[in-house]
Amino acid sequence: MTAIAPGIATYGVLHGVGVGPGAPDLVTLRAQAILRRAPVLALPRSCDWGGSKAWEIVAPSLGDVAGQERIFLTFPMSKDPARLRPAWDRALDAIGARLARGQDVAFVTEGDPSLFSTFIYLQREAPRRWPGVRVEVTPGVSSVMAVPAVTGIPLADGQERIAILPGTCGLDDLDDVLARFDTVVLMKIGPEMPRVVAALERAGLLDRAVYVSRATMAEQRIARDLREVGAERGDCFAMVVVAKKERSGVLAGDVPPRSRGGVP
């Protein structure tokens, strides 16, 4: 709870809590402690009838906490402000009502809250809506770090440079980025896989790329031939990593069989 000034509203603390890429045992101890203590969990999902990936990740370790409220907030996967605005208004109203009652709210995000996360907007909006509110970020294991772990392909060493690109907007300079960086991470690919494959073919880098969907989750999938994946509609938890440098021979053959980050 935040004491702002005598006689002025006292808000609860707004937490952005990263819970990792999917495996329940990649939720950090700090995240677990905050989630256990928080009177309110705010759990994002992409449609009213669907589940929340964030909740799916924490449910096994957290379970039902006595007296804890869970609010599921729908953020449609859309760039259309007419669809997004009302969803955001509802979410902000729901969170604001709890903060104004002095309750701490833990907004749970998949991966890390500071990378392509809904929480980033909330973090920006919070001081405007709730002046003096304290916002705390608890980092999580990002999918960017989970993917190298499950493929055995490191991201960078020594002087190497990495680029992280969102596929949903801004693949226009992909040829240039592929030429200039040692490792390129493509997130949020959605329906753009054919464009990614075409750019990799032009650059002669198709055999240096790996596609990973749902890293560390039970449904994890790793594909070395991106053309196979090209025909499929992109998975919303998938990324492509292009690592130019061959370090261990991994890229020359199959991705080694690896554990799924602790998923039994």
Ligand SMILES: C[S@@+](CC[C@H](N)C(=O)[O-])C[C@H]1O[C@@H](n2cnc3c(N)ncnc32)[C@H](O)[C@@H]1O
């Ligand atoms: C909205 S962003 C969220 C990123 C998240 N905050 C993080 O730190 O990993 C969603 C994108 O992250 C990537 N992603 C998230 N989880 C993933 C996973 N388990 N395996 C592969 N990619 C994943 C995908 O590129 C997906 O489109």
